[in-house]
Structure formats: structure tokens, C-alpha cells
Amino acid sequence: MAEEELKRVIRLRIYDTFIPVRVPQEEEPLYRKDADLINELLNVYFANFKEKKPDKEIIFYAMIDLGLRLQKELQRNDTQSYDKAMSELTGEIENLLSDKNK
Numbered sequence: 001m002a003e004e005e006l007k008r009v010i011r012l013r014i015y016d017t018f019i020p021v022r023v024p025q026e027e028e029p030l031y032r033k034d035a036d037l038i039n040e041l042l043n044v045y046f047a048n049f050k051e052k053k054p055d056k057e058i059i060f061y062a063m064i065d066l067g068l069r070l071q072k073e074l075q076r077n078d079t080q081s082y083d084k085a086m087s088e089l090t091g092e093i094e095n096l097l098s099d100k101n102k
Contacts, residue, residue, distance in 0.1 A: 006024055006025050006026070007022050007023060007024055007025065008022070008023065008025050008028065009021070009022050009023075010023055010028055010031065010032075012031060012032070012035040013035065013039070014035060014038055014039065014042070015038075015039060015042045015043075015046075015059075037066070038062070038066065041062040041065055041066060042058070042059065042062050044062075045058045045059075045061050045062045045065075046058055049061070
């Protein structure tokens, strides 16, 4: 019950539609930034394809673009943790080898 009390309903404008969304209060700024990014992408795609493609298809292109950005970010983050682990292991191995040579 306490968790439910910390949520609020906000209205996000996505392109030409207002959408009510129930969000955790502390995450409201993230939702608003997300709506800004979505609108930015939609504006670019509509500006380029409005006369050439149906609205629904243009929205799908923007969704694909956003999904691709997310996948690239997730992949980049995965690589960083791998690189960090490899650096730590390499350091440990080098320390062990230097201790052994003494």
C-alpha cells in the first residue's frame, strides 16, 4: 500500500496525443525526458516521411530507432563490465607473477 501511495498519474504528450501514465514519483523526470526523446524522434521521422508513408509506419520507424539505440547502449554497458573484469584479472595475474619472481 505504501508503494502505491508514492505513485502519481502524469500526462505525457506523445506527438499529438496526451497519454495518462501512472509512475513512481521519483521516476517522473525520467518519464518526461523519455517523452521528449520520443517526440524528438517522431518529429524527425514525420518531417522526412509524412507525405511518403502512413502515420502508423512512421511511428514504427521511430520505435525501431529507439529500440536500436537502447540495444547499442545495453551492448556498450555489457562490454564495459567485461573490460573492467578483464583488467582486474590481468592486474591480479601480474601481481601474482611479480610476487613469484621475487
